[in-house]
Amino acid sequence: MREEPAARSDLLPRLAAFARLLHDAGLEAGPRRLTDATRALNHIELNQQADFRNALRAVFVSRKEDLPTFDAAFDIFWAPPDPRVTAGQIPGRSRHLPMSPEKAKAWSEALGLQSSAMNREQEPREVPASSSGYSSEELLRHKDFDEMTWEETEQVRRLLEQAAWRVAERRTRRMKPGRLGRIDLRRSARQAIRSSGELMTLFRRKPRMRRRPLVLICDVSGSMERYSRLLMIFAYAIGRREDLETFVFSTRLTRITRQLRYRDLDRSLDAVSKGVHDFSGGTRIGDALSDFNRHWARRVLGHGAVVIIVSDGWDRGDPSQLAAELVHLRRSAHRLVWLNPLIGSEGYQPLTRGMAAALPYCDDFLAAHNVQALDDLGRLLAGLDRRPVRV
Amino acid sequence: MTIDDVEARLRERQYIGDRALATAIFLALKLEKPLFIEGEAGVGKTEAAKVMGDVLGARLIRLQCYEGIDLAHAVYEWNYPRQLLHIRLLNESSDRKLAEREIFSPEFLLRRPLLDAIDNDDAVAPVLLIDEIDRSDEEFEAFLLELLSDFQVSIPELGTIKARKPPFVVITSNRTREVHDALKRRCLYHWIDYPNLEKEVEIVRARAPEAADGLAREVAALVQGLRSMDLYKVPGVAETLDWARSLAALGATQIDSSLVDATLGAALKYQEDLERVREKVPALVEQARRA
Numbered sequence: 001m002r003e004e005p006a007a008r009s010d011l012l013p014r015l016a017a018f019a020r021l022l023h024d025a026g027l028e029a030g031p032r033r034l035t036d037a038t039r040a041l042n043h044i045e046l047n048q049q050a051d052f053r054n055a056l057r058a059v060f061v062s063r064k065e066d067l068p069t070f071d072a073a074f075d076i077f078w079a080p081p082d083p084r085v086t087a088g089q090i091p092g093r094s095r096h097l098p099m100s101p102e103k104a105k106a107w108s109e110a111l112g113l114q115s116s117a118m119n120r121e122q123e124p125r126e127v128p129a130s131s132s133g134y135s136s137e138e139l140l141r142h143k144d145f146d147e148m149t150w151e152e153t154e155q156v157r158r159l160l161e162q163a164a165w166r167v168a169e170r171r172t173r174r175m176k177p178g179r180l181g182r183i184d185l186r187r188s189a190r191q192a193i194r195s196s197g198e199l200m201t202l203f204r205r206k207p208r209m210r211r212r213p214l215v216l217i218c219d220v221s222g223s224m225e226r227y228s229r230l231l232m233i234f235a236y237a238i239g240r241r242e243d244l245e246t247f248v249f250s251t252r253l254t255r256i257t258r259q260l261r262y263r264d265l266d267r268s269l270d271a272v273s274k275g276v277h278d279f280s281g282g283t284r285i286g287d288a289l290s291d292f293n294r295h296w297a298r299r300v301l302g303h304g305a306v307v308i309i310v311s312d313g314w315d316r317g318d319p320s321q322l323a324a325e326l327v328h329l330r331r332s333a334h335r336l337v338w339l340n341p342l343i344g345s346e347g348y349q350p351l352t353r354g355m356a357a358a359l360p361y362c363d364d365f366l367a368a369h370n371v372q373a374l375d376d377l378g379r380l381l382a383g384l385d386r387r388p389v390r391v
Numbered sequence: 392m393t394i395d396d397v398e399a400r401l402r403e404r405q406y407i408g409d410r411a412l413a414t415a416i417f418l419a420l421k422l423e424k425p426l427f428i429e430g431e432a433g434v435g436k437t438e439a440a441k442v443m444g445d446v447l448g449a450r451l452i453r454l455q456c457y458e459g460i461d462l463a464h465a466v467y468e469w470n471y472p473r474q475l476l477h478i479r480l481l482n483e484s485s486d487r488k489l490a491e492r493e494i495f496s497p498e499f500l501l502r503r504p505l506l507d508a509i510d511n512d513d514a515v516a517p518v519l520l521i522d523e524i525d526r527s528d529e530e531f532e533a534f535l536l537e538l539l540s541d542f543q544v545s546i547p548e549l550g551t552i553k554a555r556k557p558p559f560v561v562i563t564s565n566r567t568r569e570v571h572d573a574l575k576r577r578c579l580y581h582w583i584d585y586p587n588l589e590k591e592v593e594i595v596r597a598r599a600p601e602a603a604d605g606l607a608r609e610v611a612a613l614v615q616g617l618r619s620m621d622l623y624k625v626p627g628v629a630e631t632l633d634w635a636r637s638l639a640a641l642g643a644t645q646i647d648s649s650l651v652d653a654t655l656g657a658a659l660k661y662q663e664d665l666e667r668v669r670e671k672v673p674a675l676v677e678q679a680r681r682a
Contacts, residue, residue, distance in 0.1 A: 032576060036422065043421045044394075044414075051394060054414040062575035064429060064566070064582045173459025174528065186463070189471035193494065196487065197479035294623055302567050303458075328623065328663065 011046075012038060018077050021107060022060055025069050025097040029060055052078075072097055076111065098274065144344060144369050153233060157265065159371050160237035165378035167242050169209035170304045170334075181206030212304050212334060212384065213243040217292060219311030220276065221250035221283035227341050227368075228279065229269070231310055234374060236260050236268055245300045248272075249288035250281035255296065283314055285354055286321035293328050306384060307333040308377075310368055312342045315354025322354055326361035335384055338362040339377065344369030392417065397446070405597040406435070406442040407590055408583075415581040416443065425539055425560035427575055430583035432565050433627020435594075437522055439583075440561035444518040447559065450511075453520045454504040456527040462534065466505045466544055474499050495548035509542055509554040516556040525564040529571065536574050586628065588615050588682065594628060595635045602635040603644040610635045612682035613646065616675045617658060617668065626658040633657045646680065648673045 015037055022029040037059045044055045053074055061070045076097070097104065107113075177184065187203035216235050220228045235246045235256075245257045259271035273279065289309075301307070307329060315322060330336045338358060342348050344367045359365060364380060367373040397420075398413040416439075419426035428436045444451035454465055474494040481490050502510075508519040521535065538544065542554040562578060564570055586594060591611040595602060602610065614631045626634075634657040643650050652672050659665050668675070 028572060028576065030576075036424070036579075039422055040418050043418060050410060051414055054411040055418055057411070058415040058418055058579040058581060061582075062427065062572070062578070062580040067582060172528070173457075174461065174530070175459075185471055186468070189469075189475055192475055193478055193491065197475050197481075199475075290621070294621070299566050299568065324663070 011041065015041070017110075018056075018073070019060070021073050021077055021097075022070065024099050024103045024107065025073050026099070027060060027066050027069060027073075028062070033060055069097060076113065153230060156230065156371055157233045157237050160234060160374065161240060163375060163378055165375070165382040167211045167214060167306065167381045168384035170212050171207040172210050174208045175205040176208045178204055178206030180204060210303075211243060212306050213245065213300070213302075214238065214381070215300050215305050215307045215333075216244060216246045217253075217288070217307065217309045218246070218248045219250065219283060219285065219309075220248045220279050221314070222280045223283065223312055223314040224310075224341070225280045227310075232260075232269055232272055233265070236265055245296075245305075247288075247292065247296070248276055248279075249285070249291075250278045251284050251287070252278060253288040253291040253296075254278075282316050283311075283354075284317040285309075285311060285313075285315045285358075286317040286319075286325055289322065289325035289329055293325055293332075297329070297332050301332045304334040306335045306337065306381060308337045308339060309362075310339040310341070311354075312340055313352040313355030313358060315352070315357075317354070319353050319357035323357045323361060326358055330361055330363070335363045336361070337364040337366065337377070337380070339366050339368035339373075341367070341369045343367035344373060392420070400446045401439075401442055404442045404445050406438060407586070407594045407597055408435075408439065409590075412439065412581055412583065415579050419579045420559060422579070423557060425562055425578040427562045427564070427570075427578035427580045428583060429564045429566055429580070431585070431625075431627055433629030434583045434585060435628055436563040436583055437520065440518060440520040440522075440563070443559065443561065444520075447515060447518060449515040449559065450513055450517040451520060452504050452508045452517050452558070453522060455522050456524050456531070458526055458528060460527050460531055464503060465531070465534075466503050467546060468501045468503065469495070470499050470501050497549065500546075500549075505538065506544055506552070508558045509538075509544055510552045516554075517558045519558040519560045521560065521562045523565060524562050524570055524574075525567045532571050532574055536571075536577065539574075539577055585618060585625075588612060591615065591628065591631060595631060599632050599635040599639065602639040605645050606638060606643060607635060608682070609646045609679050610638060612679035613651065613675060614658060615682070616678055620668065620671075622659070622664045622667065623661045624659070624664065630658045646676055648676050651676055 016034060019029040019034045019037070037056055040055045040059050041052075044051050046052055053071075056074065057067070057070055061067055097107075099107075175182075175184070177187065181204045184203040184205040187205075188199060188201065191201055191203070192199045216238075218224075218228075218231045218235065220231070224231075235244065238244050239246065239257075239260050245255070246260055247253055247255050247257075254276045256272050256275060259275050260268050262268040262271060326336070340355065343365075366377055366380065368377065394410070394413050394417045397417045398408070398410065401408050401413065401416075415426060418424075428439060430436050440453075441451055443449075477494050477499075478490055500506075504519070508517055511517065524532070524535070539560060542557040543551055545551045560578075562574075585591075588611055591614065592608050595607040595611050596604065599607070611631060614626050614634070618625045634654060637654045637657045638646065638650060641650065641654070652669065655665060655668060655672075659668060
């Protein structure tokens with residue numbers, strides 16, 4: 001039995017509770033939206049389930065990515081399943097909501113559901129053994145990431161946040177006053193009008209500059225495990241100061257830009273580990289880049305973006321696919337940089353199949369095993385000017 | 392007006408939308424809120440706004456966004472050459488203060504779409520289409536945010552102009568970048584997905600009537616087949632219509648491998664995609680003709 005939406009006067013508390021559920025599942029469901037929802041429902045025939053759902057969706061969702069979450073929450077809240085039916089038996093509907101286990105438990109109890117209806121099983125978070133190692137900043141800068149302790153990574157974060165470099169700028173199509181450049185008719189005419197139509201001074205204007213956006217695509221597969229946490233800290237720290245989109249992949253690609261935007265690093269890392277389901281899995285770089293090229297490139301590679309791939313190049317996929325995807329990716333990026341943490345190790349040669357296939361298509365191939373190497377990357381990014389000449 | 396009315400009126404004007412879109416439009420009208428429509432390129436976002444103008448009997452005012460769009464292009468600009476000319480034609484003795492007031496009068500104003508949408512004598516408030524907002528930049532978004540909250544514009548020389556009746560605003564985005572949440576929060580949201588086969592056949596019949604019934608179905612099925620393939624850019628509904636029209640123009644009443652091969656460029660715009668699909672044309676045609 002589907003529960004019919006209650007009469008209007010009873011609806012407000014229910015609606016407020018639904019907004020709270022959406023909020024806990026990560027949607028923006030503040031008072032403004034709640035007010036809008038109430039107003040919207042005044043115009044809707046409440047016994048029309050589809051219209052009721054559509055109306056709330058139009059009000060509470062404002063991103064395509066949130067549509068499945070909204071639908072799952074709607075199903076759970078407004079149409080609780082028959083108690084005899086366990087979750088998962090309703091075909092074609094995802095009932096999983098992205099929320100913390102405690103919240104999921106509380107909601108399941110409030111709604112009289114089995115807790116598995118609300119959330120996937122949470123794997124316990126690994127707590128790395130802490131050590132009391134102390135390093136001076138200079139030592140730390142040259143220490144390999146895979147040898148660092150938990151506390152050292154904290155210091156690294158601070159180092160990264162304070163790093164002196166900023167990404168190079170590109171010209172925008174907006175103009176600002178300048179001494180050289182094209183004539184600024186507006187300002188010149190303004191001035192002329194004040195002096196009875198006599199053009200006394202020619203004002204000029206020049207393009208305004210903006211920093212280039214960065215897109216970071218990180219390999220978090222098994223072979224990169226030792227670097228994963230540091231990479232996330234790197235992405236978090238850089239995201240504070242630059243226009244950054246972050247993706248991770250091992251067998252498939254996940255966008256984690258939003259997860260990294262929390263003010264608190266630990267909360268961000270926690271959100272990332274919840275959002276990414278294949279940490280330390282196998283590697284399929286070609287598949288991941290193919291996914292990126294098809295679903296994300298048009299959305300995040302505007303405005304002359306610089307793409308940085310971080311991977312050791314251990315790839316179980318097809319090298320020719322990897323090459324084809326890199327060709328495509330490089331064409332839509334201002335610059336394509338490949339960071340390989342293994343370059344730092346002595347006698348390293350880029351001989352893995354994946355790396356050998358990728359090498360000809362990258363504009364830059366750099367190390368990424370310690371802070372010093374990341375600083376080198378920073379200097380490269382700060383100095384980017386023209387698109388490299390590619391043959 | 393009810394949701395059914397909106398749905399029926401869209402359909403009368405050959406716009407085949409779904410119930411959710413009709414609901415979103417209906418609510419946007421009732422709540423007097425802007426409607427934010429997202430979807431892949433060529434699914435009919437702009438068309439929805441155009442048809443809405445027709446449905447409401449309102450004028451459609453379109454602002455096409457692009458990188459670097461600013462107030463001078465979107466709201467108003469003084470016609471400086473004319474002002475200069477005017478002031479130079481005045482003789483020495485005329486009153487300068489008066490002259491200045493004269494040249495900063497509405498006569499010397501170049502009215503751009505946003506001003507037009509707010510300040511007009513239309514009997515029915517116009518439909519304002521802000522197209523492809525993702526192409527503009529954050530500064531412009533911030534300005535829009537302000538405009539959409541009180542529908543007024545200040546021109547220092549003329550004062551504040553407030554809309555007598557706010558326009559019905561439709562904002563579209565292709566998601567080439569994320570539009571700021573603050574702006575979206577002010578709007579109702581609708582995501583337009585690719586249509587299913589039945590709906591797409593209906594769209595082709597409505598929008599490309601020159602294509603024979605059988606052809607319409609086959610082209611729609613063909614495009615549905617392409618959408619399930621692994622391509623850099625899958626064809627939108629606009630491409631389906633282009634394709635159906637191209638084939639009809641060639642006098643085709645049904646598809647075959649050589650026709651499809653010759654006109655594939657109507658649907659696919661990347662060399663890699665063309666190559667990948669070319670090998671599979673006979674199989675795709677076979678599959679489409681059975682659909």
